[in-house]
Amino acid sequence: MTERQTLSEEDANNLVVEHYGWAESIARSVARAWSLDWRLDGLDGAAMEALIFCSRRFDPTRGIPFKGYARRRIHEASTEAARKSKGWSRSASNKSAAETKAREISAELYGIFPDMRDGQLPVSEPSGNDDADMRAAVRELLVGASIVATRQAVSSDPLPDDLIDYRRMVGVMAALEPVHQWLLYKVYWDGLSLRTVATEWETDGLNVMREHKVLIAYLQKSMAQGKPGPTPKIRPGLKALMAKFKQEGSKGPFTDALRNASG
Amino acid sequence: MGKNKDDKKVGGVGSSGSTKGVKGTESVSQVERVKGAGSVKRVSGVGRVGGAGPLGAITLEQRDRLMALVSEEAEKLAAQGVIPKSQREVVEQAVKMVIDASLIEASDPDKKR
Numbered sequence: 001m002t003e004r005q006t007l008s009e010e011d012a013n014n015l016v017v018e019h020y021g022w023a024e025s026i027a028r029s030v031a032r033a034w035s036l037d038w039r040l041d042g043l044d045g046a047a048m049e050a051l052i053f054c055s056r057r058f059d060p061t062r063g064i065p066f067k068g069y070a071r072r073r074i075h076e077a078s079t080e081a082a083r084k085s086k087g088w089s090r091s092a093s094n095k096s097a098a099e100t101k102a103r104e105i106s107a108e109l110y111g112i113f114p115d116m117r118d119g120q121l122p123v124s125e126p127s128g129n130d131d132a133d134m135r136a137a138v139r140e141l142l143v144g145a146s147i148v149a150t151r152q153a154v155s156s157d158p159l160p161d162d163l164i165d166y167r168r169m170v171g172v173m174a175a176l177e178p179v180h181q182w183l184l185y186k187v188y189w190d191g192l193s194l195r196t197v198a199t200e201w202e203t204d205g206l207n208v209m210r211e212h213k214v215l216i217a218y219l220q221k222s223m224a225q226g227k228p229g230p231t232p233k234i235r236p237g238l239k240a241l242m243a244k245f246k247q248e249g250s251k252g253p254f255t256d257a258l259r260n261a262s263g
Numbered sequence: 264m265g266k267n268k269d270d271k272k273v274g275g276v277g278s279s280g281s282t283k284g285v286k287g288t289e290s291v292s293q294v295e296r297v298k299g300a301g302s303v304k305r306v307s308g309v310g311r312v313g314g315a316g317p318l319g320a321i322t323l324e325q326r327d328r329l330m331a332l333v334s335e336e337a338e339k340l341a342a343q344g345v346i347p348k349s350q351r352e353v354v355e356q357a358v359k360m361v362i363d364a365s366l367i368e369a370s371d372p373d374k375k376r
Contacts, residue, residue: 025368033364079364102356109361115319119365123319134329137319138336141361145354146346153350165347224343 005061012055015066022067023051023074030078034103036087046081050074068118075117076110083107105148112144114193124209136213143216147188168226172219174254175228178245179238180215181252183208189253207237323366333358 007015024038027047031038038044054070082088088103113122121137150169153162173184186192192200198208214232222229234242245252251259321329337355340346346354 022367029367030364032368033360033362075365098353098356101353102360105353105357106360106364109357113361116361116365119321119367121319121321126318133319135332135336138329138332138358139340141358142333142337142340142354143345145357146340146350149350149354149357150347161347161349165350220340220343220345223345226344 004057004059006057006059007055012058015055015058016052019051019055019066019070020048023047023070026071026074027078027081030075030082033106034082034088035099036082036085041085041087042081043078043085046077047074050077071119072114072117079107079110079117101149101152104152105145108148108152108191109141109145111191111193112148112187113141114195122209122213124206124213139220140213140216143220144188147184147219151188169219169223170254170257172222172228174252174258175222176215176218176231176252176254177234177242178250178252178255179234179242180211180232181254182245182250183211184215185253187212201238201241203237203241207235211235211238321362321366323368326363326366329362330359333362 006012024044024047027038027043030036031041031043036043050073051070054066054073058066058069060066110116115122121134122140123133123137127133127136147169150162150166153159154166158166173181176184183197186197186200187194194208194212195205198205201208211232211234214235218229218232333355337346337351337358341348341351
């Protein structure tokens with residue numbers, strides 16, 4: 001691995017001067033989406049700190065443009081500041097309960113789909129039709145948000161309807177192969193990103209991203225039918241894991257949850 | 264095969280000029296060893312064909328279209344029972360927030376919310 005070649009302090013400072021307006025515009029975008037004040041709620045400071053940090057770490061010899069390198073980090077710093085801000089908690093009384101829940105879900109979605117921080121929809125396999133790809137990505141986000149919403153509802157004083165929805169969803173997930181159940185569990189229950197799961201499983205990120213898309217399509221179809229549909233095949237890149245889970249005797253976290261619930 | 268009347272006989276062959284001489288080739292002074300190819304330091308990701316930016320990239324200009332798409336798809340999914348009807352509003356709003364916060368405004372340091 002080659003050694004990191006960072007900029008001189010003067011060049012790094014120049015990067016900050018050149019990009020601070022851009023970094024603030026990221027903070028403003030986050031504030032706009034969550035109805036916060038980008039200055040009062042401290043998003044401007046967080047974005048600036050992240051910008052300075054990135055300017056010190058930036059290695060121009062790696063061939064990645066500075067904006068491409070820094071955008072995700074500045075966005076992440078802005079959303080973290082937003083979640084810790086007074087405006088975030090203040091909204092619980094001022095804003096509708098639905099808006100507060102929506103914020104919490106959207107914050108979790110960034111963990112699952114971190115490419116959104118770079119302004120990229122989750123498109124892992126382009127079909128050649130941009131509109132169709134955009135729709136598919138939006139559906140993936142909506143179904144993902146629905147899983148998060150159901151899980152969040154159950155973890156905090158659930159209504160009977162929430163419990164029914166939760167059981168229905170878990171029932172559909174429990175029909176999947178253990179490796180697929182673990183993928184969904186790690187993403188939606190453990191809060192790991194798809195890329196982190198891929199790293200943990202020592203496989204290519206695209207393997208996990210494409211498999212996730214297939215699983216979302218399965219969930220969509222099964223939930224619409226009201227019963228589990230034909231379960232998706234396991235992609236060759238994940239077959240070694242399937243063998244591992246079977247060897248360990250794991251039936252999958254959702255199968256176990258249902259079995260425990262029914263005593 | 265018959266002979267063509269128009270064919271003319273070759274009158275004769277003049278003697279070819281004698282070769283004056285061949286200069287000796289110069290000796291090869293040095294042969295460098297074949298060097299191994301240097302290893303590829305890094306291969307950067309292939310950009311999207313057509314130069315339309317990274318895969319799935321969205322811009323502020325697409326905002327209205329994207330928001331409409333989210334509403335349309337949320338309605339469809341709720342009608343199919345994929346999204347519980349009680350969650351539809353929250354889920355739709357959450358996805359709109361994620362998209363909205365990903366769309367960067369034009370840089371303007373003096374602009375206030």
